Amino acid sequence: MERRSQQIELNPNNKQSTLMSQHAGYARVAFNFGLSSFKVGLDNDEWRTYVDIKREFNAVKHDAFDWCKELSQNASKNAIHNLGDAVTRWKKGQNSFPVYKKRSDKISYQADNGTGTVEVHKNRINLPKIGWVRMREELRYKGRISKVVVSKRNNRWCVSILIDCDISNFNYQPPLFDNKAPMGIDVGINTLATCSNGDTYDNPRPLRRYERKLARANRALSRKIKGSQNWQKAKAVLSGVHDRIACIREDAHHQASIRIVRKASAIGIETLNISGLLKNRKLAKALSDSALSRFLTMLKYKADRRGIPITEADQFFASSKICSNCGHKKKDLGLSDRQYHCSECGLDIDRDLNAAINLCPA
Numbered sequence: 001m002e003r004r005s006q007q008i009e010l011n012p013n014n015k016q017s018t019l020m021s022q023h024a025g026y027a028r029v030a031f032n033f034g035l036s037s038f039k040v041g042l043d044n045d046e047w048r049t050y051v052d053i054k055r056e057f058n059a060v061k062h063d064a065f066d067w068c069k070e071l072s073q074n075a076s077k078n079a080i081h082n083l084g085d086a087v088t089r090w091k092k093g094q095n096s097f098p099v100y101k102k103r104s105d106k107i108s109y110q111a112d113n114g115t116g117t118v119e120v121h122k123n124r125i126n127l128p129k130i131g132w133v134r135m136r137e138e139l140r141y142k143g144r145i146s147k148v149v150v151s152k153r154n155n156r157w158c159v160s161i162l163i164d165c166d167i168s169n170f171n172y173q174p175p176l177f178d179n180k181a182p183m184g185i186d187v188g189i190n191t192l193a194t195c196s197n198g199d200t201y202d203n204p205r206p207l208r209r210y211e212r213k214l215a216r217a218n219r220a221l222s223r224k225i226k227g228s229q230n231w232q233k234a235k236a237v238l239s240g241v242h243d244r245i246a247c248i249r250e251d252a253h254h255q256a257s258i259r260i261v262r263k264a265s266a267i268g269i270e271t272l273n274i275s276g277l278l279k280n281r282k283l284a285k286a287l288s289d290s291a292l293s294r295f296l297t298m299l300k301y302k303a304d305r306r307g308i309p310i311t312e313a314d315q316f317f318a319s320s321k322i323c324s325n326c327g328h329k330k331k332d333l334g335l336s337d338r339q340y341h342c343s344e345c346g347l348d349i350d351r352d353l354n355a356a357i358n359l360c361p362a
Helices: 014-043 050-064 066-070 074-091 211-222 229-263 284-290 292-305 351-359
Strands: 002-009 107-110 119-121 124-127 131-134 144-153 156-165 181-187 191-195 200-202 264-269 310-312 339-341 348-350
Touching: 014 050, 014 074, 014 107, 014 144, 050 066, 050 074, 074 107, 124 144, 124 156, 181 229, 181 292, 181 351, 191 229, 191 292, 191 351, 200 229, 211 229, 229 264, 229 292, 264 292, 284 292, 292 310, 339 351, 348 351
Parallel strands: 181 264, 264 310
Antiparallel strands: 002 156, 107 144, 119 124, 124 131, 144 156, 181 191, 191 200, 339 348
16 A cells, blocks of 8 residues: 555636635634744743644634634644644754744645545545535546645646555556666756667756746836735736746656656666755756756656666766776866767767766666
8 A cells, every 4th residue: 555646736616716715714824823822832831732722723713713614624623733743843853943824825725634535536526615626637546535735826726635545556657668678867957868778858948948038027026016916916927937937847857757767677867966066156047947856856756666776876976977888987078078089999979878878777
């Protein structure tokens, strides 16, 4: 039994959209109430657990927030549970102290009341107090639904569903290729991935493509009075540009990673020190636009699900400088040299392809 998650865009009507916004607001109010109560307890040398905070909130919620009677109480209960998790992680030193949620922050709430309390049928989901809401696609996995989080992203409602499913008999890998072989992957800025079999996957560089549009949207927002209706409209436009950039990048990563794992029997990748590379001011922007670390993370979990072994080369392994034919190491290879020429055996090959061959597991 393993857990799988899937995020699906919702297609609610106006009434359902309003109810989801109200539930998200209710969750925010409950979280902030609980955080205030916890801070008061700390001032009085009293450690209040989420059970104590939930009991206190339930005692006053109908008087202090009478509008919550028409809403699902799962939103407030789960928000206080999340506060308890945040406080526990803070106590262990895993994150900083929780802060109050704002209206302008991420809009979301947890809708379930425990495992198996939310029903999904084909391309519809039954949310408490909201009813059946249409989804843009069907749920990919089958099993018991353990967690459901409804969120709003760029004026679009989405639902994230966590499923406890049995994947022992699930066929993740369609029989598209019979001649699978070990494959080395070299990632880069101009080309997202270069494979040792000669396949290349382009890097869309969406930030570079939308840079002028992003600058115009930022200037338009800066000229508006903060909090005004026109400011809200300009902010929505800016958010849309950012969302478009993120979606293009994510789609390219998914498309490239799934094609690679369907062709490979074993994968060899390089170990990148992204934080160190970002200190280079000439490459930082392009590296951030490429999001190579996220691409390698996708490649790892997709390969792991299919039982494909992944070999990570040492961080200081000079895959680009070593000749893939004779093993001679070239010391004077700069970033501008896109072609590798070996002075020992005379091999003339693309720099990235040479690195990919060197990374290929035996």
